[in-house]
Each structure stands twice: as structure tokens, then as C-alpha cells.
Amino acid sequence: MLLDRSPELAHEQVTIRRGPRSGLPLVIAIHSRALGPAVGGCRLRRYPDWPAGLTDALRLSEAMTYKCAAAGLSFGGGKSVIVLDERVELTAALRAAALADIGEFVATFDGGYLTGPDVGTGPDDMAVLRRHTPHVFCLPEEQGGTGSSSGPTAIGVLAALRAGARQVFGTESVAGRTVVVVGFGSVGGRIAAGLAAGGAHVLVSDVDRVKREIAIGQGLAWLEPDQAMTAPADILVPAAIGGVLDAHIVPALRAPLVVGPANNQLTDDAVADALAGRGITWIPDFVASAGGVVYTLGREIEALTHDTAVKRVEDIGNTVRDLLVRAETNRSTPLGEALDLARRRLDAA
Numbered sequence: 001m002l003l004d005r006s007p008e009l010a011h012e013q014v015t016i017r018r019g020p021r022s023g024l025p026l027v028i029a030i031h032s033r034a035l036g037p038a039v040g041g042c043r044l045r046r047y048p049d050w051p052a053g054l055t056d057a058l059r060l061s062e063a064m065t066y067k068c069a070a071a072g073l074s075f076g077g078g079k080s081v082i083v084l085d086e087r088v089e090l091t092a093a094l095r096a097a098a099l100a101d102i103g104e105f106v107a108t109f110d111g112g113y114l115t116g117p118d119v120g121t122g123p124d125d126m127a128v129l130r131r132h133t134p135h136v137f138c139l140p141e142e143q144g145g146t147g148s149s150s151g152p153t154a155i156g157v158l159a160a161l162r163a164g165a166r167q168v169f170g171t172e173s174v175a176g177r178t179v180v181v182v183g184f185g186s187v188g189g190r191i192a193a194g195l196a197a198g199g200a201h202v203l204v205s206d207v208d209r210v211k212r213e214i215a216i217g218q219g220l221a222w223l224e225p226d227q228a229m230t231a232p233a234d235i236l237v238p239a240a241i242g243g244v245l246d247a248h249i250v251p252a253l254r255a256p257l258v259v260g261p262a263n264n265q266l267t268d269d270a271v272a273d274a275l276a277g278r279g280i281t282w283i284p285d286f287v288a289s290a291g292g293v294v295y296t297l298g299r300e301i302e303a304l305t306h307d308t309a310v311k312r313v314e315d316i317g318n319t320v321r322d323l324l325v326r327a328e329t330n331r332s333t334p335l336g337e338a339l340d341l342a343r344r345r346l347d348a349a
């Protein structure tokens with residue numbers, strides 16, 4: 001989704017270089033700075049080849065433009081990707097070298113691109129980047145940052161989920177609902193815990209088998225990854241990587257509400273129509289997942305207190321409610337309405 005497939009380059013600037021220390025391919029993609037400096041996390045992941053990492057950076061940076069615009073932030077969309085080969089072993093030394101490389105790379109943008117953690121990186125890694133550039137968010141709290149943005153991201157997803165539940169089930173309460181959380185990482189884990197605390201019957205899944213014991217230890221039920229997406233449930237929460245909703249899976253889905261933090265959940269925008277056609281309410285990922293960036297920028301740029309920043313994150317629930325009402329009134333989809341909202345703000349800039 002969100003990859004502009006027109007022959008023209010949709011992005012403002014895309015730079016690829018080989019890390020001088022690590023030898024790894026590094027990509028920094030700036031999709032748009034119409035609203036302000038580009039912001040977007042640094043992803044460290046395995047890809048079949050570097051063009052796959054480039055494609056991911058292009059799609060993720062575009063999603064950040066829409067994420068910031070829909071959230072009302074004066075920031076643009078960017079993303080950095082450290083491409084790890086599927087065969088190479090990620091030793092501590094290689095990791096440190098790659099982080100230093102990307103920090104130096106971010107520095108070359110002189111504040112036009114600001115980074116933070118993403119899949120495969122966390123606050124400690126940001127501290128490594130900080131040695132090379134001041135333009136990095138989410139440093140550990142001992143080092144003056146606000147730490148991991150996973151908690152606020154989960155709070156935003158839960159607010160979006162409650163707004164969705166109100167529309168689909170007539171109540172925000174998750175008590176007694178069956179919820180499948182696909183991806184038991186730092187955000188998925190927090191969402192699962194929040195839902196369980198609210199009285200939901202939570203089933204979780206992850207490609208990493210190690211997570212199974214942890215989940216069971218927390219009293220959560222486990223689903224095998226190949227069954228999770230299509231398990232019968234009230235709510236499905238995609239909380240791992242993107243591309244999980246395509247034309248093939250939509251007919252097999254068995255949850256009337258789909259909302260989660262994974263970026264770029266749809267393989268293309270037409271999937272949103274297929275979901276709506278099946279009567280499934282899908283909350284656009286770039287709206288539901290904005291909590292991390294909303295909280296972090298609020299705290300680290302605007303110096304908001306924790307409580308005020310959390311209130312802003314919870315406002316995602318109101319945005320979702322408005323989008324769902326508008327989609328119903330206009331006989332459109334929540335995605336169509338969310339893109340409209342973002343584009344109105346981008347056009348006004």
C-alpha cells in the first residue's frame with residue numbers, strides 16, 4: 001500500500017550508500033517535507049537483497065508522510081533502512097558498525113531528516129547514532145531521551161481499536177471479546193497486555209517461537225503463525241511487519257474489525273475496498289500507529305509533559321471515530337477518508 005506506482009518518482013530524495021564501516025547497504029528515503037522536516041525510524045532487518053530494502057524504505061517513508069499529516073504533525077515522511085543479508089550473521093561488532101554508519105548518514109541531512117527506533121532497533125541503538133548526529137529521538141531516559149515509543153504506540157492502537165469497536169460492536173469495551181494479536185514484539189506485547197487487562201480473550205502469535213513461552217507465561221493463548229491471520233475472532237490486530245493483507249487473504253479473514261500498528265499492512269490500496277466489500281472494518285495503519293511519533297515529538301520537540309503527550313495520543317481515537325462516520329456517510333472506506341484528510345493537510349502546506 002501507499003507505494004506510488006506511477007513512473008515518476010514520488011519521493012523528494014532517496015539516497016543509497018554502502019556503510020563504510022559495516023559494508024552494509026543503507027537507504028534513507030525522504031518522501032515529503034511539505035509539512036516540515038522528514039521524520040521516520042531506522043529499520044534494521046533482513047531482506048533477500050538490497051533492492052527489497054530500498055522498496056521497503058520507499059513504502060515506509062511514504063507511509064510516514066501520511067502518518068504525520070493525518071495526525072496533524074508539522075513533519076514530513078522519511079525512513080532509513082539498514083539492509084541485512086539473509087545469510088550474514090549480525091554480530092555485536094557488525095551491529096555497532098552499521099549503527100555508526102547510519103548515524104553518520106543521518107547527519108548528512110543536517111536536520112532535514114530526523115530518526116528514531118523502528119523494527120530491529122531500540123533506544124540503546126539510538127544512543128549509538130547520537131554520537132554522530134543530534135537528529136535522533138527516543139534515547140534512553142538516562143541519556144535525556146524519552147526511551148522506547150512502543151508504549152505510546154500501543155496506547156494509540158488501543159484508542160483506535162476502541163473507536164472501531166464502538167462502531168462495529170456498539171461498545172468500546174473489549175471485555176469478553178476474542179482478539180488475535182499477530183506479532184508479539186514490543187508493541188504487540190503491550191497491546192495484548194492492555195486487552196487482557198480490559199477483559200478480552202487474547203490469542204497471540206509470532207514467527208519467533210521463543211515468544212510462545214513468554215506469552216503462555218503471561219496467561220495468553222498461543223496461535224501458530226500460519227493460523228493466526230484467519231482465526232475466528234472479533235478483532236484482528238496485525239502487529240508485525242507489513243504486506244499481511246492481500247487479495248488472497250481477505251476472503252479467508254474471520255474478524256469483523258482489523259486494527260493494528262504494523263506499517264503498510266495492505267499490499268495495495270485496492271485491498272481496502274475488498275475488506276469493505278466483505279463488511280470488515282479496517283482502520284488505516286498510518287492512523288492507528290501514530291502514537292509513537294505523536295508522543296515522542298510532543299515530548300522531545302514541544303517539551304510536553306508525559307500526561308499531555310499521552311492525551312494527544314489518545315486523540316487518535318477521535319480521529320478514527322470521525323473517519324468511520326465519514327466513511328459511512330460518504331459510502332467510502334476509512335482508508336479513502338484517511339488519505340483525504342492527509343492530502344488536505346499536505347495540499348494546504
Ligand code: PHE
Pocket residue numbers: 039040041042067115116117118119137138149263289290292293296297
Ligand atoms: N518507528 C516509528 C513509526 O513507524 C517512527 C518513530 C520515529 C517513532 C521517531 C518515534 C520517533 O511510526
